[in-house]
Amino acid sequence: MINKLVALIKKTGAPIVVGLDPMLKYVPEHVTDRAYAEYGETLEGAAEAIWQYNKGIVDAIHELIPAVKPQVAMYEQFGIPGMIAFKRTIDYCHEKGLIVIGDVKRGDIGSTSGAYAVGHLGHVKVGSKILSGFDEDFATVNPYLGSDGVKPFIDVCREERKGIFVLVKTSNPSGGEFQDRMVIDNESGDQRKLYELIGEKVDAWGSELMGDSYSYVGAVVGATYPEEGRILREVMPKAYILVPGYGAQGGKGADLVHFFDKDGLGAIVNSSRGIIAAYQNEKYASYGPEGYADASRAAVIDMIEDIRGAIG
Amino acid sequence: MINKLVALIKKTGAPIVVGLDPMLKYVPEHVTDRAYAEYGETLEGAAEAIWQYNKGIVDAIHELIPAVKPQVAMYEQFGIPGMIAFKRTIDYCHEKGLIVIGDVKRGDIGSTSGAYAVGHLGHVKVGSKILSGFDEDFATVNPYLGSDGVKPFIDVCREERKGIFVLVKTSNPSGGEFQDRMVIDNESGDQRKLYELIGEKVDAWGSELMGDSYSYVGAVVGATYPEEGRILREVMPKAYILVPGYGAQGGKGADLVHFFDKDGLGAIVNSSRGIIAAYQNEKYASYGPEGYADASRAAVIDMIEDIRGAIG
Numbered sequence: 199m200i201n202k203l204v205a206l207i208k209k210t211g212a213p214i215v216v217g218l219d220p221m222l223k224y225v226p227e228h229v230t231d232r233a234y235a236e237y238g239e240t241l242e243g244a245a246e247a248i249w250q251y252n253k254g255i256v257d258a259i260h261e262l263i264p265a266v267k268p269q270v271a272m273y274e275q276f277g278i279p280g281m282i283a284f285k286r287t288i289d290y291c292h293e294k295g296l297i298v299i300g301d302v303k304r305g306d307i308g309s310t311s312g313a314y315a316v317g318h319l320g321h322v323k324v325g326s327k328i329l330s331g332f333d334e335d336f337a338t339v340n341p342y343l344g345s346d347g348v349k350p351f352i353d354v355c356r357e358e359r360k361g362i363f364v365l366v367k368t369s370n371p372s373g374g375e376f377q378d379r380m381v382i383d384n385e386s387g388d389q390r391k392l393y394e395l396i397g398e399k400v401d402a403w404g405s406e407l408m409g410d411s412y413s414y415v416g417a418v419v420g421a422t423y424p425e426e427g428r429i430l431r432e433v434m435p436k437a438y439i440l441v442p443g444y445g446a447q448g449g450k451g452a453d454l455v456h457f458f459d460k461d462g463l464g465a466i467v468n469s470s471r472g473i474i475a476a477y478q479n480e481k482y483a484s485y486g487p488e489g490y491a492d493a494s495r496a497a498v499i500d501m502i503e504d505i506r507g508a509i510g
Numbered sequence: 511m512i513n514k515l516v517a518l519i520k521k522t523g524a525p526i527v528v529g530l531d532p533m534l535k536y537v538p539e540h541v542t543d544r545a546y547a548e549y550g551e552t553l554e555g556a557a558e559a560i561w562q563y564n565k566g567i568v569d570a571i572h573e574l575i576p577a578v579k580p581q582v583a584m585y586e587q588f589g590i591p592g593m594i595a596f597k598r599t600i601d602y603c604h605e606k607g608l609i610v611i612g613d614v615k616r617g618d619i620g621s622t623s624g625a626y627a628v629g630h631l632g633h634v635k636v637g638s639k640i641l642s643g644f645d646e647d648f649a650t651v652n653p654y655l656g657s658d659g660v661k662p663f664i665d666v667c668r669e670e671r672k673g674i675f676v677l678v679k680t681s682n683p684s685g686g687e688f689q690d691r692m693v694i695d696n697e698s699g700d701q702r703k704l705y706e707l708i709g710e711k712v713d714a715w716g717s718e719l720m721g722d723s724y725s726y727v728g729a730v731v732g733a734t735y736p737e738e739g740r741i742l743r744e745v746m747p748k749a750y751i752l753v754p755g756y757g758a759q760g761g762k763g764a765d766l767v768h769f770f771d772k773d774g775l776g777a778i779v780n781s782s783r784g785i786i787a788a789y790q791n792e793k794y795a796s797y798g799p800e801g802y803a804d805a806s807r808a809a810v811i812d813m814i815e816d817i818r819g820a821i822g
Contacts, residue, residue, distance in 0.1 A: 219622070222636070230637070239637030271622045275629035276636075277643030281593050305652065306615055307682035310531070310583045317587035324534070324588075325542070325551030331589030340617065342654040342677060344684030365654060370619035372656030375711075376704065379693040392688065392704070399687075 199335045199360045200409035206264030212502045217470025219269040220248035224475040226487035245279035258491035265297035300334030312350035320354040336361045361414040367393040369420025369443030397433040412438045421449025428456035439465040445472030451508035458509045473497045511647050511672045512721035518576030524814045529782025531581040532560035536787040538799035557591035570803035577609035612646030624662035632666040648673045673726040679705040681732025681755030709745040724750045733761025740768035751777040757784030763820035770821045785809045
């Protein structure tokens with residue numbers, strides 16, 4: 199799947215992923231009105247609204263980009279109907295030829311991480327049948343529980359030829375509260391920051407599961423921390439870097455150059471609100487709520503240009 | 511909700527929580543057979559099997575214990591039908607008067623953590639309606655993203671009078687890989703272990719949201735690390751400690767004494783496999799698969815006795 203991701207990035211010329219993180223406040227009124235008319239102001243109505251909203255955006259942009267990244271929290275907040283919308287979104291994006299990165303940030307102790315891994319990336323055995331739950335292509339993984347919480351994901355990735363992105367340096371303002379702490383190596387006494395230590399682990403985990411040029415084990419490093427991106431690019435030379443925080447969170451194209459390798463590969467930049475709620479941005483306001491999907495398309499084109507310009 | 515948890519622990523005399531983590535290999539054949547006969551060897555069939563299995567156990571033990579802790583991964587692995595079984599389990603346990611700790615280990619950046627928090631503990635606004643998604647009483651939270659990933663949970667807890675347990679020191683073998691690292695304070699230069707630093711944060715977060723005796727912000731500390739439990743009990747005097755790792759993972763009653771305060775409160779010990787799959791344990795084998803729920807009941811009674819004996 200990492201080979202397919204690289205191939206699609208080359209084909210589209212777009213090292214970007216669109217975050218399908220539909221908050222109801224982004225969904226145009228004509229979409230919510232129609233959903234509530236059919237399902238009422240219920241969880242089902244909300245789920246229908248975000249699904250239709252997603253579908254409109256995916257229809258407008260799928261040919262321009264290699265991948266989407268639905269953030270499961272935005273679906274999970276609507277309970278079971280929300281999870282159904284999450285699954286519909288995954289399946290529809292697959293139909294459209296897109297790679298789906300499930301932004302699930304799961305992570306637990308061994309056997310429990312194993313259950314998350316099969317649920318999102320693999321298959322479960324039910325009697326004599328082999329079935330799949332959510333069936334994303336990649337998932338994001340939280341490393342706080344250590345190697346035995348990550349390894350079950352790697353095992354499933356090996357079997358399924360799928361991948362993970364491990365949280366290394368997150369894009370949020372307090373991402374450094376623990377991740378930037380200087381840690382002391384128990385044996386050598388060497389000091390480095392926690393995110394570097396985790397970056398080293400990503401490199402080690404990934405060396406066991408290589409695609410053609412990059413590993414199936416990637417990393418999340420926020421666009422809001424370009425210097426850390428530069429350091430981590432060196433620490434994890436084989437890891438694809440998933441870069442959140444571009445656009446609405448403040449990251450700019452010029453900040454991104456160090457996340458990429460010299461050939462313009464090695465990183466994929468996410469934008470969520472900046473794309474899916476583009477019509478609410480002054481720059482694209484002329485599209486209006488009815489033209490929200492076209493506004494998203496225009497924002498994708500602008501983002502591709504910004505990033506291509508930066509990584510030259 | 512923390513007051514209610516303390517009251518129920520006092521009433522039952524049982525500082526324990528039963529982990530409803532149903533793997534299919536635990537479910538007796540007569541239960542799976544019936545589920546597959548009705549729904550086929552499908553995700554729906556698996557979900558029906560784990561729901562019926564849970565129901566049998568809850569019916570047998572609900573009067574003995576204050577709380578249950580469903581591990582969402584075990585449901586999520588079966589996709590949408592699994593999530594429906596998760597929700598049915600939550601609702602049924604509420605009907606039976608049990609407190610439900612959703613072991614979801616969620617955590618993300620601000621607005622996304624907010625979505626998880628409302629989905630699991632709070633309410634979402636859909637049009638003019640206020641609705642709830644999964645509606646647990648407590649949730650477990652991963653702190654790796656820092657304060658701005660935890661605070662949205664605290665905000666929802668304040669509004670809903672619900673609580674969280676923050677992962678501080680997990681019970682798994684590699685839990686120490688990052689959590690035990692000695693970290694250096696950026697300002698003072700002081701050194702302490704990462705789990706202690708996070709314990710201090712739990713104490714600080716919790717001081718803003720106190721119940722009568724304990725905070726709504728608790729912590730997860732594994733039974734497999736009794737010395738760390740002793741340290742953390744002092745670092746976070748107001749935090750209720752949720753203690754996984756008892757039983758099948760190797761923790762024993764005698765290891766637990768330091769997690770508790772002198773009055774026998776302050777901690778709640780989880781057992782999952784040791785209770786729900788008790789009939790597969792030689793000690794309770796005489797109950798047979800048909801008597802799995804009674805075996806679970808016997809295992810609960812033994813666990814209560816073991817822990818009471820230890821904490822005196």
